[in-house]
Amino acid sequence: MGDKFQLIHDVSPGTTGWTVKVVVAEKFSPRVAQRSPTKYQNITLMDSEGSTVQATLYGQNITAFQDELLLGKTYLISNALVKETNAEYKAKSGEIQWTISGRTRIRRVEENNSNLLISTYSFTDFEDFPKYMDSNVDISKFDTVLLTMWETFVDNECKYICQNLRKKLILIGKHLKVTSFNGLSISTKADSSFFIEGEFELVEEFKSWGHTNSEIIDNMISEKHYLTSTTSKLSSKLSVPTAEKDFTEIKNIQGLKTVQQFFWIKGKASVKVLNQTYWYMSCNNCNKISSENYGDIYPCVFCKCTDAKAIPRAKVYMQLTDPTGYINATAIGNPAEYFLQSNAEILMNQTLIPTAASMRLSMDEDEIFYVKAITQELSPDCKFEILFIVNPSQIAGDKNKGKAPVEHIGEPIKFLEPTTKRSLFHSDTDDAQSSKKKCDKSTIEITKKKSMNSKSLFAVHIKKRNV
């Protein structure tokens, strides 16, 4: 390993412009956090001098990077989030931890540094262990697997394996509402339909609420409404309320505890924290964060698009007020550009803290906001996201005027009776075609990714695609 790069010890919180060459020395199985639904995965990285640092991945980054960071391989890493571990947990002071996210640039280097690892760890026997731990094959076939644990593995790894396996089974059986499993997230959309992304593995058919999980997923796919972000398309999906009683007063959602809900709010937005980043670099295909430079073509780790383009996307953290109170909320993409009266490229090139001359920082008149509330497990308050902003003048004379807001708002999710015989479990090109036909502005790809045995293990990839 050459020395033109920094070493792990050279990188502290606040260090900029660094690149460290590392070998992936250990890769642990993803775990679910004890006190929150957060998934995390720890990885140990080692530099040329044998120093190590713990790197952590969270949530969807775990699946996104699972093929990028392979055990024993060498990488150049830059722009990880570097911080001291939480004082509450850290064993010794000054311990550094890296967080690897979509911002982090990772470049594979074709070098064999396994001798470095072997000289530091007795690592060879351990090599097959991580992939074994994370395997679902054993569950699906209900084969008995003998796993021998010793010393601290009994208390640590063994405990977590058991917990995770149990959680996975429970998740598949019961949870088809708002959850994630192996990269799958099924969440309610603003129009009460479902958005499914990522991969999931159906280990076993479970019945819940009178339907098997495969039927429920079939329903979601056959319904497949997707919201689009533009106001014109929005108005065809949602009728904007006009009666005062249809708006939610902010005081009623401050400190909200519900899982996920949508509200119409009539009020004003303003930027209170001027010194924020009003954009992020994104993938032009999936909008996820990118570590590339503007305009670069790159393979996106999230959507796996091989020729994704890095483009800026607007983002703003603001305060929403009505006569009864205020909440902080985030807007991304269209609503952010609309509010700021700017666009992502201008926002990206802006070097100074903005002024009212360079963008809109507050509203003069009331506007209508469609707000999504998401409970934060560890924080007392909800997080709010502004999905749409509608100027009341835009809906004057609209055919929806006077209509009550669509009936789903604030209501629990309902599963529809199965309307189709089409099953995910015979996913072939015919199914993919029929999905395409029913889809209006998007297509859904259904691919059988792997089939370990004839009936129990499937991986299905469903994604929205703009046409």
Next chain:
DNA sequence: CCCCCCCC
């Protein structure tokens, strides 16, 4: 759709 953060 998306950002941030996140665990022992």
